[in-house]
Amino acid sequence: MTYHTQVAVIGAGPAGLSAALEIASAGGKVTVFDENDRPGGQLFKQIHKFFGSSHHGAGVRGYHLGEELLQKCLDAGVEIKLNTVVYGLFPDNELGIVCNDQTHTVKADKILIATGASEKPLAFPGWDLPGVMGAGAAQTMVNINRVLPGQKFVMIGSGNVGLVVSYQIMQAGGQVVAIVEALPKVNGYSVHANKVKRYGVPIYTSHTIKEAVGTDQVEKVVIQEIGPGFVPVPGTEKELDADTVCLAVGLTPSVELAKMAGVQITHIPKLGGFVPLHGKDMRTTDENIYVAGDVSGIEEASTAMESGRLAGCSIAEAIGALNADAAEVRRKEINERINQLRSGIHGEARRDNKGIIVRRYEEWLAAK
Amino acid sequence: MRVSKHPILGDYGADKKSVTITVNGQPMEALEGEPIAAALMANGIRAFRKTPILHHPRGIFCAIGRCTDCALTVDGIPNVRTCVTRVREGMKIETQDGLGEWGGIK
Numbered sequence: 001m002t003y004h005t006q007v008a009v010i011g012a013g014p015a016g017l018s019a020a021l022e023i024a025s026a027g028g029k030v031t032v033f034d035e036n037d038r039p040g041g042q043l044f045k046q047i048h049k050f051f052g053s054s055h056h057g058a059g060v061r062g063y064h065l066g067e068e069l070l071q072k073c074l075d076a077g078v079e080i081k082l083n084t085v086v087y088g089l090f091p092d093n094e095l096g097i098v099c100n101d102q103t104h105t106v107k108a109d110k111i112l113i114a115t116g117a118s119e120k121p122l123a124f125p126g127w128d129l130p131g132v133m134g135a136g137a138a139q140t141m142v143n144i145n146r147v148l149p150g151q152k153f154v155m156i157g158s159g160n161v162g163l164v165v166s167y168q169i170m171q172a173g174g175q176v177v178a179i180v181e182a183l184p185k186v187n188g189y190s191v192h193a194n195k196v197k198r199y200g201v202p203i204y205t206s207h208t209i210k211e212a213v214g215t216d217q218v219e220k221v222v223i224q225e226i227g228p229g230f231v232p233v234p235g236t237e238k239e240l241d242a243d244t245v246c247l248a249v250g251l252t253p254s255v256e257l258a259k260m261a262g263v264q265i266t267h268i269p270k271l272g273g274f275v276p277l278h279g280k281d282m283r284t285t286d287e288n289i290y291v292a293g294d295v296s297g298i299e300e301a302s303t304a305m306e307s308g309r310l311a312g313c314s315i316a317e318a319i320g321a322l323n324a325d326a327a328e329v330r331r332k333e334i335n336e337r338i339n340q341l342r343s344g345i346h347g348e349a350r351r352d353n354k355g356i357i358v359r360r361y362e363e364w365l366a367a368k
Numbered sequence: 369m370r371v372s373k374h375p376i377l378g379d380y381g382a383d384k385k386s387v388t389i390t391v392n393g394q395p396m397e398a399l400e401g402e403p404i405a406a407a408l409m410a411n412g413i414r415a416f417r418k419t420p421i422l423h424h425p426r427g428i429f430c431a432i433g434r435c436t437d438c439a440l441t442v443d444g445i446p447n448v449r450t451c452v453t454r455v456r457e458g459m460k461i462e463t464q465d466g467l468g469e470w471g472g473i474k
Contacts, residue, residue: 035433036452042432047376061376118434130415130427137431140451145406146371146380149414149428172371216415216425254434 001104005031005079007315008095008108010086010257013041014301015293015308016114017069017078022312024076026321031106032078033097035085040066041116042136043301045143047171048164050302062301069305089113089261093288110288110315113258114308117251117272117294122156125211127245131218135165135248142172150244154221155179156209160300162248163192169246170199177242179203180223182230189346209245210237218243253295261289266360270353271297279361281331282311290315297357299341299350306338370410387457404450404461405431405438416440416450420466440464 007023009016012034020030038044046062073080081099088096095106119134121127131150135157141149153174155166158181166176179196184206186193193203210222210232225236251272255265258276263284266277275297282290292311293304310331317327342351372381384399389407398407405428408416415425416438429437433452442448443460446468450461 037454119430121429128419128424128426130425133427133429133431137428137451140431141406141409141428142371143377145402145431146374146377147402147406147410148369148371149409149431151369171375173369173373217427 003104003106005029005106005108006319007031007110007112008033008106009112009114010095011041011114011116011293011295012036012039012080012082013114013116013293013304014043014066014069015116015295015304015311016041016112017073018305018308019112019114019290019292019312019315020078020080020308021069021073021076022309023316023319023321024073024078026313026316028316028319028321030078031108032073032080033084033086033095033106034080034082037083039070039080039082043069045136045139046301047143047168065301065305086257089257089289109319110290111261112290112292112311112315113261113276113284113295114291114293114311115254115257115295117253117298119247120250120252120272122209122247122249124209126213126218129212129214129218130216131214131243132212132245132247135161135246138244138246139165139168142168142174146172148172148174150218150242151175152177152242153244153246154209154223154240154242155246155248157181157248157250158183158186158188158193158203158205159248159250160188160192161251162246163188163196165246165248166196166201167192170196170201174244176201177221177240178223180207180209181205182208182226204238208232212245218245221245251294251298253298255295258284258289258291258295261286263289264364266357268297268353268357270349271299271357275357277361277364278357279365280335280358281314282307283314285361285364297350297354303338303341303350306334306341309334310338387455387459389455389457389459389461391461392463398455400457401454404440404442404448404453404455404459406451407455408450408461415463417464418466423465439468441468446470 006029009032012032023030043066044063084099210224212218221240221242225233227233264277290311292308313330316322414427426437429435431451438450439447441462
């Protein structure tokens, strides 16, 4: 059976929901599809307080922001289809979906891909042993499922994910034996680093994991110093008594559906790898397909929400729910807030790299 | 180990109904509505399945239904992602060696 909706949003995470709210508030009809049985994407496992301005919920915990956003969407009449996998995007704006073990097609005037990202793995001897997992996996286990996936953890990576999840493992009663960072200095915000340091967690900079040892699961972890050029220094191995290794070595955009839709993809290592080419208005090289959130380049939840609003605003304009002047005013507002989020030593690199995507999109547009 | 107390999230589990599932025929307590993977880990099981060729053990890796490392046979259906499938009373879980079998057909 074929259904029709004005706007189909794929992914009910922070970006997808923010976009849906923007469109529904302007009077558009939106359906959000998500394969999970609960909406919110990864927002509900973020139990730490957010930063930024009051608009970005500074001082508010992630899951409270999620609850608020979800309620606003429901109040605005956004339809959210859970337990629904979007398995394909086909010509003429057609989505293939599976719901209750049955396949259907959905036709939409505009489509927003907000599929998020997945955690990057890291290859080392023993990396496939039970007990080696993504840092986000451990976070889901402790904060959502309320089960500790181990007792003694080694965190690989000292970016914000590594630091925040280390702290949350301790809040759940787990022990963090060490945080291991390949760079010569801690990679995340010092406010997060100080929290774990205060509890005496050692952060080994210029170190990497050599191997995870065990028969049926991780029984110990060997780390090693790395010298110039990231070459391991022989004789510097340290054995750590640990049963779990968490990998916080970055995320990569989930671009499968975008690729299937045939939109152009570009490679931006600093934003996680392959990213759909898109303009300032979040439109891809297919005029009816937009992207927002981590699939458009890895950043963080506050930016994902803003990029969702940006895409939502552009879509609302494209379907005639918002006039050009109102859309322009709204986009200006959102962009000012995005610029705040993309400032400072951590934000500037993201801003520059997002700029590269937009520049490449504009070159493509000019050559068309 | 269950996180029944938490400084931010508060207490957990006391208001949840417990259900009984079987894992390779052994009865096991789980909390109604939790993912199978969480129930197994709460019961101390971390090695979920074995790989098809080398028969190496695998546990959870992503816990959000992306990587399929946690796939097991559930009520006779092989390759079920246990991190995103919730337990029900009487559910039969079998750890899976290789690709699993559909009604005896490999």
